[in-house]
Amino acid sequence: MKLSSPVSVVGTGCICACGNTPQQSFANALTGQSYFALPTQRVESTYTAKYPVFLVPPSDYADKPASLTHSQFFMLQAAKQAFLQAGISPQQLDASRVGVIVGASVHPSFHCFFSYKHWKNHSFTAQDTQEIKKYLATPLAQWLSAQFGFTGPFQTVVTACASGTDAIGMAKNWIDTGLCDVVLCGGTDEVSESPYDGFIRLLVSTPEKCRPFCKTRNGINLGEGAAALLLANKKTVQKFSLSCQGYVLGYGNACDGFHPTAPDPQAVGLQKALSFALQEAGLTSQDIAFVNAHGTASQANDSAESVAFHAQLPGVPVWGSKSVTGHTLGAAGAVEAVLTLQALNNRLVPATAGFTEPDEQLNLIPTTKPLPITKKFAVSDSLAFGGCNAAVVLGACDAF
Amino acid sequence: MPFDLFINGQSCLTGDAPVEDFAPFLDVRKLRRAQAVSKNALLCACKALAQAQLTPQAQTDMGISLALGAGALESTLKFIDTIVEDGDELSSPTAFASSVHNSTALMLSMFLHIHGPCIVTGQFDSSFAAALLSAQQFLQKNMCEQVLVVISEDINPLVEQCVQQDAHVFDPFIYQPQSAFQRVAGAFVISAKPTEKTSHILRQVSLSRTDDISTQSQPQFPVSSCAHSVLLFEERLKTNSPFVWREQFAGSILEITGEPYVFS
Numbered sequence: 199m200k201l202s203s204p205v206s207v208v209g210t211g212c213i214c215a216c217g218n219t220p221q222q223s224f225a226n227a228l229t230g231q232s233y234f235a236l237p238t239q240r241v242e243s244t245y246t247a248k249y250p251v252f253l254v255p256p257s258d259y260a261d262k263p264a265s266l267t268h269s270q271f272f273m274l275q276a277a278k279q280a281f282l283q284a285g286i287s288p289q290q291l292d293a294s295r296v297g298v299i300v301g302a303s304v305h306p307s308f309h310c311f312f313s314y315k316h317w318k319n320h321s322f323t324a325q326d327t328q329e330i331k332k333y334l335a336t337p338l339a340q341w342l343s344a345q346f347g348f349t350g351p352f353q354t355v356v357t358a359c360a361s362g363t364d365a366i367g368m369a370k371n372w373i374d375t376g377l378c379d380v381v382l383c384g385g386t387d388e389v390s391e392s393p394y395d396g397f398i399r400l401l402v403s404t405p406e407k408c409r410p411f412c413k414t415r416n417g418i419n420l421g422e423g424a425a426a427l428l429l430a431n432k433k434t435v436q437k438f439s440l441s442c443q444g445y446v447l448g449y450g451n452a453c454d455g456f457h458p459t460a461p462d463p464q465a466v467g468l469q470k471a472l473s474f475a476l477q478e479a480g481l482t483s484q485d486i487a488f489v490n491a492h493g494t495a496s497q498a499n500d501s502a503e504s505v506a507f508h509a510q511l512p513g514v515p516v517w518g519s520k521s522v523t524g525h526t527l528g529a530a531g532a533v534e535a536v537l538t539l540q541a542l543n544n545r546l547v548p549a550t551a552g553f554t555e556p557d558e559q560l561n562l563i564p565t566t567k568p569l570p571i572t573k574k575f576a577v578s579d580s581l582a583f584g585g586c587n588a589a590v591v592l593g594a595c596d597a598f
Numbered sequence: 599m600p601f602d603l604f605i606n607g608q609s610c611l612t613g614d615a616p617v618e619d620f621a622p623f624l625d626v627r628k629l630r631r632a633q634a635v636s637k638n639a640l641l642c643a644c645k646a647l648a649q650a651q652l653t654p655q656a657q658t659d660m661g662i663s664l665a666l667g668a669g670a671l672e673s674t675l676k677f678i679d680t681i682v683e684d685g686d687e688l689s690s691p692t693a694f695a696s697s698v699h700n701s702t703a704l705m706l707s708m709f710l711h712i713h714g715p716c717i718v719t720g721q722f723d724s725s726f727a728a729a730l731l732s733a734q735q736f737l738q739k740n741m742c743e744q745v746l747v748v749i750s751e752d753i754n755p756l757v758e759q760c761v762q763q764d765a766h767v768f769d770p771f772i773y774q775p776q777s778a779f780q781r782v783a784g785a786f787v788i789s790a791k792p793t794e795k796t797s798h799i800l801r802q803v804s805l806s807r808t809d810d811i812s813t814q815s816q817p818q819f820p821v822s823s824c825a826h827s828v829l830l831f832e833e834r835l836k837t838n839s840p841f842v843w844r845e846q847f848a849g850s851i852l853e854i855t856g857e858p859y860v861f862s
Contacts, residue, residue, distance in 0.1 A: 307698075317756050353728040392694065396694030399694060458695045
């Protein structure tokens with residue numbers, strides 16, 4: 199790994215349980231407000247009476263066309279916000295030089311749950327055939343690229359809960375290596391039957407609000423939403439006089455190969471990812487204002503993460519934002535990166551909602567009240583099923 | 599910016615991995631619970647690494663770029679089956695854990711001791727091209743010295759039955775099969791510098807999007823999605839002559855230029 203130039207983030211977008219813009223999401227993260235409800239309208243499960251999740255408020259997708267999945271709609275809204283904030287129209291760009299990378303988990307999986315159920319129950323109809331065809335016709339990144347008329351490379355990243363962070367890191371690579379001038383990247387996911395039941399059956403969901411890094415933490419809450427970051431090379435920034443929302447400075451990725459669902463307790467892969475990201479950024483832990491942790495509030499995740507933070511980011515303040523967004527799976531890394539940029543630019547790190555009692559085993563106390571910061575760099579990391587770990591180093595808009 | 603890729607080992611498989619083929623590489627009993635899409639990927643990876651003269655204990659600086667056309671379908675559908683048949687309160691957590699795309703990446707990482715960067719792509723036809731691009735990016739950015747590019751395609755019984763009833767029902771997204779659907783897998787060991795085992799050099803790899811969703815190539819294999827592109831790629835390599843391969847799938851264009859590697 200070698201030092202590379204920072205890549206400019208010229209636009210951001212975000213829609214999740216705590217807001218429908220990056221600014222609103224951050225403002226609500228500061229006060230701990232978000233939409234936490236039982237997903238009775240969205241999921242047919244006996245568990246819906248018991249396990250609430252962090253949902254995008256229905257009013258935020260009231261105009262969603264029936265032809266789009268929630269994942270598609272959320273991602274499109276976030277992407278449009280990113281272009282709006284950048285102050286550039288997609289048509290102004292050289293379409294062949296714009297890449298699109300989207301991280302997700304539900305949409306790229308076989309998500310035609312009800313059509314499959316009809317097939318199993320011998321009640322499959324022509325409408326179900328159309329559902330299957332729609333699924334086959336909309337690989338996520340390719341579909342998003344088509345919405346803006348781009349013709350450059352595209353990639354749907356499916357490294358489970360690390361997808362959003364990987365999408366941002368790979369987008370930086372695409373700019374660094376000259377593959378693209380501009381990359382629209384991010385992540386999107388939705389609450390649906392399979393992950394909702396799956397996480398409950400794995401006994402890692404909690405019916406209460408999650409409490410990252412708390413001694414009494416007892417599991418995760420699912421969430422949903424999307425976030426987009428528009429990355430541009432120097433030539434494009436100068437050509438269009440684009441404003442700067444921040445920077446991506448480093449990306450690290452390493453796999454554990456340890457267990458299907460649990461992280462390596464020694465967090466060797468995560469430590470490697472953090473170390474790579476810092477090296478590429480040319481920074482040390484002393485330059486980092488805070489880390490936006492994966493912080494799912496599961497016993498295993500928070501324990502492994504604390505080991506990695508003590509080793510790679512000693513003394514760096516930790517924020518767990520999933521207690522206001524929920525675990526948005528493939529979107530998580532992107533949502534957290536956008537919130538991290540907001541915190542850097544506002545010089546204020548929100549409190550970790552839900553945290554009440556330190557866990558001596560972790561020896562780590564996350565932010566317990568809004569924390570003013572002066573440093574201009576932060577880390578956001580993600581861990582995933584299958585042992586994939588990813589981290590990005592981000593910079594404030596005035597970092598350079 | 600041109601950046602050459604060197605192929606040092608390769609292996610492709612149509613159908614399911616025979617159990618006995620794992621014997622030279624690992625204890626097959628450890629794969630009892632593995633789904634076919636993962637086992638197929640693993641066997642191809644073992645053979646490609648062997649061809650590259652890399653043993654499954656010595657991958658100290660290797661990355662993984664995995665392409666799955668439609669994900670881990672066997673486990674995904676098994677999980678849905680348990681919800682439909684047994685009710686969500688008895689649905690299988692094991693099937694759920696295996697249903698994520700990363701479950702195959704875990705198998706590769708765990709059994710082959712690969713702990714470098716890992717990226718997984720899931721976008722049907724164009725997954726293979728994106729996986730090659732990711733490998734190129736890992737190498738160009740010095741994130742590792744070699745990348746194991748693996749492709750594994752599962753079969754979807756629902757899609758298969760629909761196509762059997764009406765061959766063109768999913769045109770242009772599923773090719774008309776000449777026979778029953780089959781799983782397909784492939785693996786390639788790729789580096790930024792040639793090794794003693796280098797067989798081919800790839801001069802250019804590109805993936806672009808087009809509004810034209812017709813599939814211009816005539817399907818040559820009775821398979822769908824990214825499986826098709828890996829088999830076509832293998833055919834190009836087998837010709838043992840320089841090639842410029844341009845393939846248009848539904849809404850995407852893949853271009854690869856390559857030639858056999860000649861040691862100077």
